[in-house]
Amino acid sequence: xxxxxxxxxxxxxxxxxxxxxxxxxxxxxxxxxxxxxxxxxxxxxxxxxxxxxxxxxxxxxxxxxxxxxxxxxxxxxxxxxxxxxxxxxxxxxxxxxxxxxxxxxxxxxxxxxxxxxxxxxxxxxxxxxxxxxxxxxxxxxxxxxxxxxxxxxxxxxxxxxxxxxxxxxxxxxxxxxxxxxxxxxxxx
Amino acid sequence: xxxxxxxxxxxxxxxxxxxxxxxxxxxxxxxxxxxxxxxxxxxxxxxxxxxxxxxxxxxxxxxxxxxxxxxxxxxxxxxxxxxxxxxxxxxxxxxxxxxxxxxxxxxxxxxxxxxxxxxxxxxxxxxxxxxxxxxxxxxxxxxxxxxxxxxxxxxxxxxxxxxxxxxxxxxxxxxxxxxxxxxxxxxx
Amino acid sequence: xxxxxxxxxxxxxxxxxxxxxxxxxxxxxxxxxxxxxxxxxxxxxxxxxxxxxxxxxxxxxxxxxxxxxxxxxxxxxxxxxxxxxxxxxxxxxxxxxxxxxxxxxxxxxxxxxxxxxxxxxxxxxxxxxxxxxxxxxxxxxxxxxxxxxxxxxxxxxxxxxxxxxxxxxxxxxxxxxxxxxxxxxxxx
Amino acid sequence: xxxxxxxxxxxxxxxxxxxxxxxxxxxxxxxxxxxxxxxxxxxxxxxxxxxxxxxxxxxxxxxxxxxxxxxxxxxxxxxxxxxxxxxxxxxxxxxxxxxxxxxxxxxxxxxxxxxxxxxxxxxxxxxxxxxxxxxxxxxxxxxxxxxxxxxxxxxxxxxxxxxxxxxxxxxxxxxxxxxxxxxxxxxx
DNA sequence: CGCTAACCGAGACGGTACGTCCCGTCTTTAC
DNA sequence: GTAAAGACGGGACGTACCGTCTCGGTTAGCG
Numbered sequence: 001x002x003x004x005x006x007x008x009x010x011x012x013x014x015x016x017x018x019x020x021x022x023x024x025x026x027x028x029x030x031x032x033x034x035x036x037x038x039x040x041x042x043x044x045x046x047x048x049x050x051x052x053x054x055x056x057x058x059x060x061x062x063x064x065x066x067x068x069x070x071x072x073x074x075x076x077x078x079x080x081x082x083x084x085x086x087x088x089x090x091x092x093x094x095x096x097x098x099x100x101x102x103x104x105x106x107x108x109x110x111x112x113x114x115x116x117x118x119x120x121x122x123x124x125x126x127x128x129x130x131x132x133x134x135x136x137x138x139x140x141x142x143x144x145x146x147x148x149x150x151x152x153x154x155x156x157x158x159x160x161x162x163x164x165x166x167x168x169x170x171x172x173x174x175x176x177x178x179x180x181x182x183x184x185x186x187x188x
Numbered sequence: 189x190x191x192x193x194x195x196x197x198x199x200x201x202x203x204x205x206x207x208x209x210x211x212x213x214x215x216x217x218x219x220x221x222x223x224x225x226x227x228x229x230x231x232x233x234x235x236x237x238x239x240x241x242x243x244x245x246x247x248x249x250x251x252x253x254x255x256x257x258x259x260x261x262x263x264x265x266x267x268x269x270x271x272x273x274x275x276x277x278x279x280x281x282x283x284x285x286x287x288x289x290x291x292x293x294x295x296x297x298x299x300x301x302x303x304x305x306x307x308x309x310x311x312x313x314x315x316x317x318x319x320x321x322x323x324x325x326x327x328x329x330x331x332x333x334x335x336x337x338x339x340x341x342x343x344x345x346x347x348x349x350x351x352x353x354x355x356x357x358x359x360x361x362x363x364x365x366x367x368x369x370x371x372x373x374x375x376x
Numbered sequence: 377x378x379x380x381x382x383x384x385x386x387x388x389x390x391x392x393x394x395x396x397x398x399x400x401x402x403x404x405x406x407x408x409x410x411x412x413x414x415x416x417x418x419x420x421x422x423x424x425x426x427x428x429x430x431x432x433x434x435x436x437x438x439x440x441x442x443x444x445x446x447x448x449x450x451x452x453x454x455x456x457x458x459x460x461x462x463x464x465x466x467x468x469x470x471x472x473x474x475x476x477x478x479x480x481x482x483x484x485x486x487x488x489x490x491x492x493x494x495x496x497x498x499x500x501x502x503x504x505x506x507x508x509x510x511x512x513x514x515x516x517x518x519x520x521x522x523x524x525x526x527x528x529x530x531x532x533x534x535x536x537x538x539x540x541x542x543x544x545x546x547x548x549x550x551x552x553x554x555x556x557x558x559x560x561x562x563x564x
Numbered sequence: 565x566x567x568x569x570x571x572x573x574x575x576x577x578x579x580x581x582x583x584x585x586x587x588x589x590x591x592x593x594x595x596x597x598x599x600x601x602x603x604x605x606x607x608x609x610x611x612x613x614x615x616x617x618x619x620x621x622x623x624x625x626x627x628x629x630x631x632x633x634x635x636x637x638x639x640x641x642x643x644x645x646x647x648x649x650x651x652x653x654x655x656x657x658x659x660x661x662x663x664x665x666x667x668x669x670x671x672x673x674x675x676x677x678x679x680x681x682x683x684x685x686x687x688x689x690x691x692x693x694x695x696x697x698x699x700x701x702x703x704x705x706x707x708x709x710x711x712x713x714x715x716x717x718x719x720x721x722x723x724x725x726x727x728x729x730x731x732x733x734x735x736x737x738x739x740x741x742x743x744x745x746x747x748x749x750x751x752x
Numbered sequence: 753c754g755c756t757a758a759c760c761g762a763g764a765c766g767g768t769a770c771g772t773c774c775c776g777t778c779t780t781t782a783c
Numbered sequence: 784g785t786a787a788a789g790a791c792g793g794g795a796c797g798t799a800c801c802g803t804c805t806c807g808g809t810t811a812g813c814g
Binding site for chain 2: 121149161163184
């Protein structure tokens, strides 16, 4: 049984988390300021510290509320089609979204903080799982070569999408998702 | 004509850059403190500000001095062998090295600062180029399938290596470099 | 007709006033914290604010309940003896008592707050009156020189007692009360 | 040898101490705010904390710079005249002066802080000493009764002056200094 | 004897000041 | 004449209380 939480608390928490995410996306992890979040959320600084131990705790919690769900956009079509669409969707989010603008903060934060590291792991595992299912299905119905190491394929797929965004100036073009899938999981 | 630079200045610059890199690797971008760098380098804070405009400027300059050269470790053997070795080397650096520990800082910094962004681009271009040469050579001598989109293959190769380090808890195992190459650039 | 006050209210008020006085004596006016008083009295903070407007109001009310009565300890003996005993008693209270430990708070508070100032006046007037009566009696029966300015004598007597406590490190020794009386009100 | 202090430091220190004294006189010890002192002195808060450990340290140091010198106003005339003048001067300062407005703060502070206690002792000892010299001189030349306990007389004199200011609403009238002296040190 | 209104504790709320740390600038001293 | 040392104004940190404000959960006493 969850302890009853007054509506006041819910309002504050919600407003603060939203504001924190905005702040994170706007000024980045380095310049992220709790006082600024408080101002954004029209809330006293102490209200934030009442609910979160410190800056990192707030940032971590914000991420939990930030991840946009990677719902497969289609549940019909060939496995290859659906996989491509999923990759395309991930690429779109990575190219530009609230979450995307927070990824650098997440990476930097996870380097030092266990809680962020944990969120990162859980979230990337989630991402991998949905891909894994599709690939397994595709192999079963003979659309993908069965000998492939699924794990590595997934890493290559997601890596390609993230690498452009994080390590070069030119993010991966979502429209080339199909090409990427065909490169890594060639038709038999 | 380059202005003559006193040896004293050179000593300071060197010590400061080394200290900055250490600091970056040790406490991360978020907690990076100029005053701490000054202490590490046994140098006055003002000496740092004499040579670099501000924190970011120093960090950016540190990176220029940080990148470990991706010299291909072998210049004989098949193109596939040499490519695998190169990927393995990159993976080793990414898994654990001074540079590796600074990547999160670089990503976070590049998000806001043009100079870091520029360094990031140049450096990733460098990385890509050496791979590109090897792949082109491999295609020419028939070790790789010629129809492949080299750019995308490179992105997938490097992405796989970086993705594990940055977005999950389990970095890419350098010993699986050959497997990765075979996955993305299958033998004809 | 006074509104009937539930025993609960009486219990709270009493416990709070006692706790406030303790707090005042223990940590002083500067560090006096309502939240700490609430904790001491095992009472909610709001219960305090229900009965007293603010910190000062509580402190002022505490004083009303704090002053130890200056009952003349003897009502027989010569006027000089009784005066000396009274001064001795005052000195003992000033040297060490709950009230004594609160005097600095009272002085500091009275400087800014009318209600504390009022309490201070009333209380010091009380003190003066009992001395005045004794002195008048002593003059009447010829124990004291009649020409003396009673007001000034009282001020000198009480001043000597308080000065040591408040402005120097060495409080007035109660055992020297008789000496003091003899100095200021010499026998004819 | 005192370490040379740059003129900048002197300017800050001076401005801050002045501002602190003003603040102390204006809002009292309880509401004394370092941030307010900083604003008054047009100085960064950190500049204050660079020179003084904390609030109390600043307050204590302010007092050292606050005490108005009790120079005997006359060095001719009878000992009784000069003593009266000195008492009158003390009374004037106690009735109304920057220092006077800070006395409650001093008393409250001294109750908890050793450094303030020390200042209070030193300062009151100074006051006593000048009176003692005059009284000793007066006794020698036969203006005062020789049998008097000088210490107690001084305590009564100063006590009378301070008692009105601190414990009642009506401070001692400086013009009655002579009367007071005659009461406590009657002519032979 | 049971209802209802006052009173209670708990503690969230927006604030303000604390004392700390570091920023990037500026001044002074000493080598 | 340059570099160290470090003071400067500024501003965010995380803490402690302020005085205000909902909340449910007793209690007490009247009906």
